[in-house]
Every structure is written in structure tokens, then in C-alpha cells.
Amino acid sequence: GVLFQFLMALERCFKMQKGQSVYIETYGDVSVLGDLNHSEQIESKFYKKALTDLDKNIWKSIYNWMSEDFPIDKFSSLVLFTTQKVSITSAWLNWNGKNPSERMDVFRNIKKSFDLRKRKDKDLTIYMNIIFDAKNVVKLSQITKMLYIDSISMNGNQYHKYLQETYGKDIPDIQKGKYINHMFGYI
Numbered sequence: 001g002v003l004f005q006f007l008m009a010l011e012r013c014f015k016m017q018k019g020q021s022v023y024i025e026t027y028g029d030v031s032v033l034g035d036l037n038h039s040e041q042i043e044s045k046f047y048k049k050a051l052t053d054l055d056k057n058i059w060k061s062i063y064n065w066m067s068e069d070f071p072i073d074k075f076s077s078l079v080l081f082t083t084q085k086v087s088i089t090s091a092w093l094n095w096n097g098k099n100p101s102e103r104m105d106v107f108r109n110i111k112k113s114f115d116l117r118k119r120k121d122k123d124l125t126i127y128m129n130i131i132f133d134a135k136n137v138v139k140l141s142q143i144t145k146m147l148y149i150d151s152i153s154m155n156g157n158q159y160h161k162y163l164q165e166t167y168g169k170d171i172p173d174i175q176k177g178k179y180i181n182h183m184f185g186y187i
Contacts, residue, residue: 004046004156005029007163008081010180010187012042014167024187028064033074041065042079051084051151053091053110054124058149063127065143066136078146086151095149103144107132 009030012022020034030042043061086092091106111132168176
């Protein structure tokens with residue numbers, strides 16, 4: 001997971017625009033700061049299981065973004081960058097295409113379903129209690145508008161190869177892997 005996070009950070013470095021900086025493990029996994037319209041906080045998750053409604057990865061990320069210490073106003077988007085596929089039965093399906101009202105409905109429906117469960121995961125209970133606390137309604141609304149789910153269908157080796165082909169276009173094939181590894185080492 002850590003190697004995947006650093007590969008993702010490397011890709012963000014390749015995509016940086018003038019005036020932007022990439023931070024690792026400062027505000028979360030990876031942060032791109034600069035122009036507020038293009039600043040993002042990214043949580044990187046490397047898992048094989050599908051992204052479910054009650055997946056701890058997404059709820060822990062939202063919980064962390066709810067923290068009073070998290071500077072949400074520095075970012076224009078909050079991204080869950082994951083290798084998890086979104087199942088066709090998941091409430092997260094087509095999340096990025098939903099409007100803020102629809103997204104809040106997704107949150108409320110997942111919470112309602114969670115509350116009806118007899119057996120509840122202790123961590124999820126803590127996350128949900130904080131996230132849906134009445135004092136956090138404004139921040140949850142803000143997160144709802146900013147949250148983007150970037151689900152990629154690549155494992156670590158495939159992602160490394162993707163970086164080679166995308167950002168090493170002008171480098172001889174035999175050197176592409178070495179180039180990405182050197183840049184990865186620099187990061």
C-alpha cells in the first residue's frame with residue numbers, strides 16, 4: 001500500500017502545474033497544493049476487495065476529513081484513490097456523477113442501513129457517530145460536494161507500467177522502468 005501511495009504521489013508530481021507542490025503524509029496520504037481551484041487531498045487505498053457501502057476505507061477518510069485539525073479550506077477536492085472496484089450494487093456506484101443532494105441521500109441511506117444492523121463494527125460506529133453528529137452537518141455538506149472516488153483497475157505492477165508508458169514516452173523502452181524507479185526513489 002505504501003509503495004502504491006508513492007507511485008500515486010509520483011504521478012501527481014508529473015501532473016503538477018506551475019506553483020503547485022505535492023506533500024506526502026502532511027495532511028493525509030498525498031496533497032497537491034497551490035492554486036485553490038486545483039488543490040486536492042488524496043487518500044490512497046490499495047485493496048483487492050470491492051468498495052462496499054460500509055467499507056472502512058471511505059468512512060475512515062471522511063472521518064479524518066471531519067477532524068477539526070484538517071484544513072479543508074485548503075482543498076478544492078477530496079479524493080479516494082483506490083484499486084477497489086465499485087460493485088454494481090454499491091451506493092457509491094456513479095458517485096462522481098451525482099449532484100450534492102443525491103450524494104447526501106447516499107450518505108443518509110447508508111447511515112440508516114448501518115443503524116438498523118444488529119452487529120456493528122466498532123470502528124465504523126465511531127466514524128459514523130462523528131460524521132453524522134449534528135455539529136458536523138456543515139462540514140459533511142462541504143465534504144459531500146468535494147468527494148471524488150477514483151477507482152482504478154490496476155495492481156501495483158500495472159500502475160508502474162502505466163507510469164512508464166505515460167510519463168516515459170520519449171525514453172527508450174529498455175530505460176523506462178529505470179527512469180520511473182529513479183523518479184520513485186527521488187520522491
